[in-house]
Amino acid sequence: MSTATIGSESNIGLTIRERDPLxxxxxxxxxxxxxxxxxxxxxxxxxxxxxxxCHDYKLSIYGAVETPLKISYEELLAMPCVTKPATLExxxxxRIFLVxxxxxxxxQLGAVSTAQWTGVPLTALLEKAGVxxxxxxILFEACDIGTPKEEPIPPGEIRYxxxxxxxxxxxxxxxxxxxxxxxxxxxGFPMRAIVPGHYAMASVKWLTGIRILTEPFTGxxxxxxxxxWDFDENNNPMRRALGPMPLKSAIARPRxxxxxxxxxxxxxxxxxxxxxxxxxxxxxxxxxxxxxxPVTLIDEAQPFVWRRWKFxxxxxxxxxxxxxxSRATDGQGNVQPDHYDKRFGTYVIHHTFGIEVIVR
Amino acid sequence: MSTATIGSESNIGLTIRERDPLxxxxxxxxxxxxxxxxxxxxxxxxxxxxxxxCHDYKLSIYGAVETPLKISYEELLAMPCVTKPATLExxxxxRIFLVxxxxxxxxQLGAVSTAQWTGVPLTALLEKAGVxxxxxxILFEACDIGTPKEEPIPPGEIRYxxxxxxxxxxxxxxxxxxxxxxxxxxxGFPMRAIVPGHYAMASVKWLTGIRILTEPFTGxxxxxxxxxWDFDENNNPMRRALGPMPLKSAIARPRxxxxxxxxxxxxxxxxxxxxxxxxxxxxxxxxxxxxxxPVTLIDEAQPFVWRRWKFxxxxxxxxxxxxxxSRATDGQGNVQPDHYDKRFGTYVIHHTFGIEVIVR
Numbered sequence: 115m116s117t118a119t120i121g122s123e124s125n126i127g128l129t130i131r132e133r134d135p136l137x138x139x140x141x142x143x144x145x146x147x148x149x150x151x152x153x154x155x156x157x158x159x160x161x162x163x164x165x166x167x168c169h170d171y172k173l174s175i176y177g178a179v180e181t182p183l184k185i186s187y188e189e190l191l192a193m194p195c196v197t198k199p200a201t202l203e204x205x206x207x208x209r210i211f212l213v214x215x216x217x218x219x220x221x222q223l224g225a226v227s228t229a230q231w232t233g234v235p236l237t238a239l240l241e242k243a244g245v246x247x248x249x250x251x252i253l254f255e256a257c258d259i260g261t262p263k264e265e266p267i268p269p270g271e272i273r274y275x276x277x278x279x280x281x282x283x284x285x286x287x288x289x290x291x292x293x294x295x296x297x298x299x300x301x302g303f304p305m306r307a308i309v310p311g312h313y314a315m316a317s318v319k320w321l322t323g324i325r326i327l328t329e330p331f332t333g334x335x336x337x338x339x340x341x342x343w344d345f346d347e348n349n350n351p352m353r354r355a356l357g358p359m360p361l362k363s364a365i366a367r368p369r370x371x372x373x374x375x376x377x378x379x380x381x382x383x384x385x386x387x388x389x390x391x392x393x394x395x396x397x398x399x400x401x402x403x404x405x406x407x408p409v410t411l412i413d414e415a416q417p418f419v420w421r422r423w424k425f426x427x428x429x430x431x432x433x434x435x436x437x438x439x440s441r442a443t444d445g446q447g448n449v450q451p452d453h454y455d456k457r458f459g460t461y462v463i464h465h466t467f468g469i470e471v472i473v474r
Numbered sequence: 475m476s477t478a479t480i481g482s483e484s485n486i487g488l489t490i491r492e493r494d495p496l497x498x499x500x501x502x503x504x505x506x507x508x509x510x511x512x513x514x515x516x517x518x519x520x521x522x523x524x525x526x527x528c529h530d531y532k533l534s535i536y537g538a539v540e541t542p543l544k545i546s547y548e549e550l551l552a553m554p555c556v557t558k559p560a561t562l563e564x565x566x567x568x569r570i571f572l573v574x575x576x577x578x579x580x581x582q583l584g585a586v587s588t589a590q591w592t593g594v595p596l597t598a599l600l601e602k603a604g605v606x607x608x609x610x611x612i613l614f615e616a617c618d619i620g621t622p623k624e625e626p627i628p629p630g631e632i633r634y635x636x637x638x639x640x641x642x643x644x645x646x647x648x649x650x651x652x653x654x655x656x657x658x659x660x661x662g663f664p665m666r667a668i669v670p671g672h673y674a675m676a677s678v679k680w681l682t683g684i685r686i687l688t689e690p691f692t693g694x695x696x697x698x699x700x701x702x703w704d705f706d707e708n709n710n711p712m713r714r715a716l717g718p719m720p721l722k723s724a725i726a727r728p729r730x731x732x733x734x735x736x737x738x739x740x741x742x743x744x745x746x747x748x749x750x751x752x753x754x755x756x757x758x759x760x761x762x763x764x765x766x767x768p769v770t771l772i773d774e775a776q777p778f779v780w781r782r783w784k785f786x787x788x789x790x791x792x793x794x795x796x797x798x799x800s801r802a803t804d805g806q807g808n809v810q811p812d813h814y815d816k817r818f819g820t821y822v823i824h825h826t827f828g829i830e831v832i833v834r
């Protein structure tokens with residue numbers, strides 16, 4: 115189990131966005147393999163990572179259930195397990211591209227990574243406990259604690275906790291391994307809820323409680339923070355919790371302001387992902403969105419994970435500044451939008467934005 | 475219909491807390507009659523008061539109803555009406571007494587007033603429209619519009635709107651008269667929802683829509699603003715909408731730092747109010763809460779309105795500084811608390827706090 119002390123051997127190559135709590139960015143321009151190595155997987159913490167002893171650890175499953183359970187680490191490891199890949203992305207990924215600048219860690223493109231997650235299907239735990247038929251949400255309770263930053267702020271220190279519609283429970287893994295290794299401390303050791311397809315604030319780390327609810331939860335992490343404004347038929351803003359990652363593509367290479375030799379071929383490389391929907395097509399524009407060309411998709415289409423893509427760009431002979439953009443389309447015909455949607459405040463940055471490069 | 479232009483003949487004697495939008499405080503130290511005269515009734519606006527022509531006015535009743543209605547001003551006035559008194563208090567009344575200072579208009583004691591309200595019972599309108607049995611809330615929609623101040627702030631301008639549990643509909647009056655006069659502009663002309671017993675943010679002014687909802691509303695004015703933190707069994711903060719005014723008493727006279735002649739009798743005067751519960755007793759302390767004496771209650775006990783009270787204080791012969799406090803008890807044995815509850819942020823200031831006077 116590694117502790118991501120800045121300057122230790124671990125996390126070499128990550129970019130520090132915040133030291134306390136620890137927020138480290140994956141070098142997205144180095145995207146190569148489908149799975150992100152554990153040491154390069156981006157880290158997003160709200161508070162200091164709590165150090166739990168797995169031998170004392172118990173996961174409580176309680177609330178609207180027939181049989182409340184307290185399950186030890188060893189018991190969880192002895193249960194039938196599943197392994198599945200999921201791309202996790204911070205809801206604030208790409209925030210630095212917003213104009214004007216907004217609050218929060220100034221993530222560039224690398225608050226996103228992909229891993230294989232091994233653990234117990236949540237449905238197995240729910241079956242064991244016997245869920246009340248009136249249950250509507252699952253609350254994941256963690257043990258990291260502190261004072262959060264977004265207004266309105268509740269008094270005193272609070273723990274991280276976030277609820278999920280019970281219909282989504284079918285996809286959730288209570289994970290204890292990441293890419294075949296024991297879950298690292300900064301990724302939630304000993305147990306993390308993995309909610310495939312949702313922004314990673316839903317994948318609660320240092321998980322200690324699973325509470326079954328018959329009323330919607332309105333906790334801090336889905337109202338003050340990680341919420342957005344939906345507008346009703348009369349344009350009244352309605353506060354809602356962030357959930358699924360919308361359709362998105364991003365250019366890993368070239369980097370912004372990269373120098374590119376004129377008249378040669380350059381392999382543009384990137385990834386595209388959505389939530390439940392499959393990425394069906396990605397297009398690239400080298401003229402700021404005027405014309406578009408389809409790229410080659412590398413990975414198979416599946417929900418909840420990125421598809422890497424590549425495009426061999428015939429770089430013009432004419433020197434100057436060029437703006438590259440990528441644009442994803444899913445199987446339902448949804449297209450990545452051109453502009454940022456301000457209802458999301460400081461989150462959900464998934465529009466096509468230009469990567470400016472210098473051809474010379 | 476008077477417009478409360480500052481400096482006009484109206485609202486003489488009110489204290490300006492904010493000019494734009496207009497927020498004017500009732501001179502609580504002049505509390506005398508049970509009903510506050512319209513010109514002295516405190517004014518709380520979020521945006522510029524919209525000027526509506528009552529001849530063009532229509533109140534829409536829609537949403538989860540059998541028959542959506544649009545009712546004119548004249549039709550509303552022709553319906554059977556009720557008249558009932560209600561004390562309205564701003565949820566931020568007494569804010570200046572919080573230490574450390576918090577955001578918002580620095581109300582002293584006078585963001586509270588009482589009037590007789592005449593209008594159509596909401597239940598009559600709901601019966602006319604035929605409410606869906608699955609309805610859970612009533613949304614009052616107004617036409618004042620602007621950009622609010624509390625984070626998180628939605629993009630663009632929004633209108634004032636607030637929902638209410640449908641069980642409370644039985645008490646609501648859709649009012650067009652205040653103390654027997656046409657509703658003044660700054661109090662919501664031509665129609666205002668009066669929600670007796672709730673903080674006055676629930677008594678929506680310039681009412682144009684009543685929408686029946688089958689899902690809880692999470693609008694700006696009950697999440698970002700006018701919300702509070704309730705803590706669940708595991709100390710997770712839960713965001714909830716402010717509603718009923720809790721039990722409270724306040725001293726109108728003497729004022730803070732008033733000079734009082736030593737050795738004489740001084741008539742302390744004040745009011746106490748709650749929501750559904752009746753104020754049963756008010757006590758006064760002249761020694762900062764060490765000893766308490768019952769006061770004489772002036773008005774009869776009834777819900778939703780204040781009870782004025784008086785106490786003839788035998789002022790000590792010994793000169794010096796004295797701290798007066800009042801404390802209310804309701805019929806269920808609830809006692810006004812000693813300390814401010816920080817879960818309410820900048821609202822619900824109903825604890826006993828000292829009025830310092832100088833005996834000389």
